[in-house]
Amino acid sequence: MPELIGIAGAGVALALALLFVRSGFLERRFSYAPAREVEYSPSDVGLAYEEVWMESADGVPLHGWFVPGKRDVTFLWLHGNGGNIAYHLEHLRDLHAHLGVNVLLFDYRGFGRSSGTPAEKGLYRDAAAALRYLKGRPDVQPDRIVYFGQSLGTALAVELATHEAPLGLVLEAPFPSGPYMAHRMLPFLPMWFHRYLVPNRFDTAARIGRVKAPLLIVHGELDMTVPHEAGKVVLDAANEPKEMLSVPHAAHVDAHAVGGSAYYDALLRFVDGL
Template identity: 40%
Template sequence: MPPLRMLFNFAVMAVIAYVLLAGVLFFFQSRLIYYPDYGRHIAITPVDAGLAYEPVEISTVDGETLHGWFVPAPAATGTVLFFHGNAGNISHRMEYVSMFHRLHYNTFIFDYRGYGDSTGAPSEPGTYRDAQAAWEYLTKKRNTQPDRIVLFGESLGGAVAAWLAVRERPALLVLASVFTSIPDMGAKLYPFLPVRLLSRFEYNTLESLRSVTSPVFVAHSPSDEIVPFTQGQALYEAAPHPKQFLELQGGHNNGFIFMRKEWADALDEFIRMNLR
């Protein structure tokens, strides 16, 4: 085969492979973002950590049923509304629940649609509806005052929490290992593809923060192997005052564990300073 012909065939194959890869990225984005089947079943409950709790079921405006736990703390000074990341379920966040209990904060933690024992399948609009349903459960069913609620989001949960913080008036917003947006993350992971054109998801935490009026606490690790440290810094820069940045240690999924006491002390001080 002549060299030019071989080169032409190679170029055609490369273009086809590129288009196929772009197509996979476009049509299967949800599978790249959500991992509800990673530890799908509830592994443990707060009782296994020595904590009393109330199982909760809440309904969303579009008919899904969300499963969660309300974990009361003795002499509680506030309530944490917890938004977990894109993998696993509420039973994989017991370290957080135990920490907040020790610090005397109630915790309401729930699974998004399609996660754990919640019904449905995850989507970006769906997670926002889930967040609104969780907020209404605390403020209407439990009569919790908004200025006693702390929104806490880890990773993807931070984008959901920031979205809610724009629409409601929580006492403060906490972002742990959170990205600026899905297109920003996609551009980092697939720099050779036009991700910003292909993305069907936003989860634009950075944009939300520009409209948040509550105090903001941002925690991120320079060793985060999934979400770049620079994205955590960008979120902090965009946040309103008062705000605080805590530099963690360790990777994306273990930064909290590697800095447990420092994390708890710094977070507790910031919350107590800003609970109105």
């Protein structure tokens, strides 16, 4: 009898643990690391900009910056899971200088000055809201928008592209799915367990085959957060035309700093070819 009670207790504990994981608490805790305070602006790196607000489909106010360029191409910048838009200012400055494109860089719900709490479906709505905002601007050509995703933002860029095809798609450090990344962290557990355990799917590898747009993947060869082979999985699942820039010595989303001119030259060639 004590053995049965112990087994039953262990079963209840496991069930409660699974419910706790599936509740979304761990999704928010480990998938998102937002910073609320936006300490700097594009003017701090010498860029003229417009502070903009937009509203997601479920009414969440979103904050961002629009930086005008000299070209008719606009980058919709979808950043990663940490910090906020102020963390990308040096990258923004250099990308703008090398490419000359318009850029919209904005914060998802729960990041920076944007309201709300981050969650997968909400972030998809936020990306769609940003695109809707861009297409409503008189100084943006709606058919000349490139989606530029980094890490977590690559999943948002691909999901958005399955609904509204961009002029081009640039993915920096993409990952196949949330369960794929969980399996990499805990490889002794079967994949079906990760598919159940991880509520945030971000299923890029399954979606990208539906995207009809030129693709450039950028990945650091020393990326320990999203391994280089993960980017290859996404590349293999994508349609042509597609290419991959592997940056030696680069880690997670620092290819712009490590790769330097080779990084920006590759982006410029890609944009010029669109």
